[in-house]
Amino acid sequence: xxxxxxxxxxxxxxxxxxxxxxxxxxxxxxxxxxxxxxxxxxxxxxxxxxxxxxxxxxxxxxxxxxxxxxxxxxxxxxxxxxxxxxxxxxxxxxxxxxxxxxxxxxxxxxxxxxxxxxxxxxxxxxxxxxxxxxxxxxxxxxxxxxxxxxxxxxxxxxxxxxxxxxxxxxxxxxxxxxxxxxxxxxxxxxxxxxxxxxxxxxxxxxxxxxxxxxxxxxxxxxxxxxxxxxxxxxxxxxxxxxxxxxxxxxxxxxxxxxxxxxxxxxxxxxxxxxxxxxxxxxxxxxxxxxxxxxxxxxxxxxxxxxxxxxxxxxxxxxxxxxxxxxxxxxxxxxxxxxxxxxxxxxxxxxxxxxxxxxxxxxxxxxxxxxxxxxxxxxxxxxxxxx
Amino acid sequence: xxxxxxxxxxxxxxxxxxxxxxxxxxxxxxxxxxxxxxxxxxxxxxxxxxxxxxxxxxxxxxxxxxxxxxxxxxxxxxxxxxxxxxxxxxxxxxxxxxxxxxxxxxxxxxxxxxxxxxxxxxxxxxxxxxxxxxxxxxxxxxxxxxxxxxxxxxxxxxxxxxxxxx
Numbered sequence: 001x002x003x004x005x006x007x008x009x010x011x012x013x014x015x016x017x018x019x020x021x022x023x024x025x026x027x028x029x030x031x032x033x034x035x036x037x038x039x040x041x042x043x044x045x046x047x048x049x050x051x052x053x054x055x056x057x058x059x060x061x062x063x064x065x066x067x068x069x070x071x072x073x074x075x076x077x078x079x080x081x082x083x084x085x086x087x088x089x090x091x092x093x094x095x096x097x098x099x100x101x102x103x104x105x106x107x108x109x110x111x112x113x114x115x116x117x118x119x120x121x122x123x124x125x126x127x128x129x130x131x132x133x134x135x136x137x138x139x140x141x142x143x144x145x146x147x148x149x150x151x152x153x154x155x156x157x158x159x160x161x162x163x164x165x166x167x168x169x170x171x172x173x174x175x176x177x178x179x180x181x182x183x184x185x186x187x188x189x190x191x192x193x194x195x196x197x198x199x200x201x202x203x204x205x206x207x208x209x210x211x212x213x214x215x216x217x218x219x220x221x222x223x224x225x226x227x228x229x230x231x232x233x234x235x236x237x238x239x240x241x242x243x244x245x246x247x248x249x250x251x252x253x254x255x256x257x258x259x260x261x262x263x264x265x266x267x268x269x270x271x272x273x274x275x276x277x278x279x280x281x282x283x284x285x286x287x288x289x290x291x292x293x294x295x296x297x298x299x300x301x302x303x304x305x306x307x308x309x310x311x312x313x314x315x316x317x318x319x320x321x322x323x324x325x326x327x328x329x330x331x332x333x334x335x336x337x338x339x340x341x342x343x344x345x346x347x348x349x350x351x352x353x354x355x356x357x358x359x360x361x362x363x364x365x366x367x368x369x370x371x372x373x374x375x376x377x378x379x380x381x382x383x384x385x386x
Numbered sequence: 387x388x389x390x391x392x393x394x395x396x397x398x399x400x401x402x403x404x405x406x407x408x409x410x411x412x413x414x415x416x417x418x419x420x421x422x423x424x425x426x427x428x429x430x431x432x433x434x435x436x437x438x439x440x441x442x443x444x445x446x447x448x449x450x451x452x453x454x455x456x457x458x459x460x461x462x463x464x465x466x467x468x469x470x471x472x473x474x475x476x477x478x479x480x481x482x483x484x485x486x487x488x489x490x491x492x493x494x495x496x497x498x499x500x501x502x503x504x505x506x507x508x509x510x511x512x513x514x515x516x517x518x519x520x521x522x523x524x525x526x527x528x529x530x531x532x533x534x535x536x537x538x539x540x541x542x543x544x545x546x547x548x549x550x551x552x
């Protein structure tokens with residue numbers, strides 16, 4: 001690895017409470033996360049000159065906090081938006097557009113407190129070419145390719161269920177996780193069918209919560225060190241495939257995952273064998289399977305067995321979704337912020353289910369139903385060459 | 387569910403709202419024709435309707451009536467009813483691959499929507515169902531699985547009558 005990181009994440013925090021938080025609005029969750037992340041960086045809100053947010057406009061967030069930013073990023077491309085905000089922040093800081101960029105997420109996904117209404121436009125491509133067929137949110141869209149994947153590669157229902165089992169092994173060690181009781185493949189298969197072939201325990205949680213990040217230059221991170229170790233941005237990627245899941249080019253792979261991750265790995269100068277810790281956005285149990293293959297950690301059709309054999313579980317050779325993921329930790333709707341939070345904790349050595357010696361971590365986000373993707377390759381000072 | 391929202395059973399199935407670019411598709415559907423577009427520069431058929439070819443960007447595109455023959459590419463079976471689907475639950479939401487190449491989302495009719503009945507790559511043929519005042523294409527298991535005449539596969543101009551009743 002020869003990356004010379006130009007920017008670093010110097011502050012990272014989630015809201016004090018996640019899960020069921022009906023007494024806090026979505027906007028306040030952005031603000032609470034922001035205050036906590038800035039404090040985590042040893043800064044004040046007065047140090048922030050750039051704001052990025054999704055779900056709620058960064059203008060609303062900035063004004064609520066009392067910031068007049070000279071850089072705003074309202075990129076809103078689904079749950080991976082925050083990973084893409086980090087990518088854009090890296091470019092903006094390198095180009096001198098801003099010095100300290102705050103990235104915020106807050107969502108009352110479960111309680112819908114102060115949450116914007118969900119409306120479908122019947123004249124949009126989705127409204128014309130998908131909604132008339134009885135779609136009802138992500139469970140009726142996201143798993144569309146799973147049966148095709150099963151036919152092509154022989155993935156079994158038990159292997160699919162093992163994704164949820166593996167992640168519960170992690171969340172059983174994470175006090176903040178919503179679901180912490182260990183489960184078996186039989187438990188998963190006995191849970192209610194939501195959208196065949198996906199059982200309830202193969203679908204993500206719906207929760208309230210927020211998180212925020214503070215990004216600045218590697219030079220500033222070195223010159224003005226905060227109370228916590230800086231986490232360096234080694235490589236980033238973003239991509240978009242299709243707003244309509246029914247238009248995916250190949251239902252057994254995410255083109256957006258591949259394009260985004262290839263770019264991020266190349267920029268970081270790493271290969272999958274260099275990665276100590278992996279987060280793959282798991283709105284449903286098949287996403288980690290697609291992610292492992294699309295990012296090149298295993299060959300095509302091998303991910304189900306790889307997970308079933310325990311390779312991503314505690315003690316396995318590729319620790320993945322170590323907070324328990326969207327299936328067991330939390331899933332506010334745009335879960336990507338929590339991928340980055342867990343990568344940062346692992347690289348700082350402060351995670352609840354800490355993996356020993358994590359130097360390089362990859363976070364792979366998805367937006368919409370394989371609509372878009374964002375990838376971050378993050379590392380400690382030791383690998384960043386900073 | 388919020389109090390001002392009526393329960394899904396009381397609301398109709400979602401109906402599409404055509405745009406100027408998609409109007410020919412929906413007009414054809416109301417004639418019980420599956421009309422899609424083809425690029426006259428590169429020859430590739432595509433879906434959903436739009437003003438230029440997504441493969442080569444050419445704006446030289448034409449409408450034609452597809453054969454209506456398709457194969458079941460992938461699907462899921464929703465156990466929660468969308469508005470208007472309460473009496474059908476559980477029901478399949480499917481993606482079919484048309485004989486001409488493009489894929490589209492649809493429902494499968496004329497057969498119980500079970501994993502046993504719905505076998506990937508099974509042969510299907512187009513039918514139409516109302517969504518409000520609009521007919522939308524759906525698919526049913528093909529009466530005759532084999533024997534695809536090349537003439538139909540090439541299609542005919544949209545709006546012209548079929549040579550023979552399907």
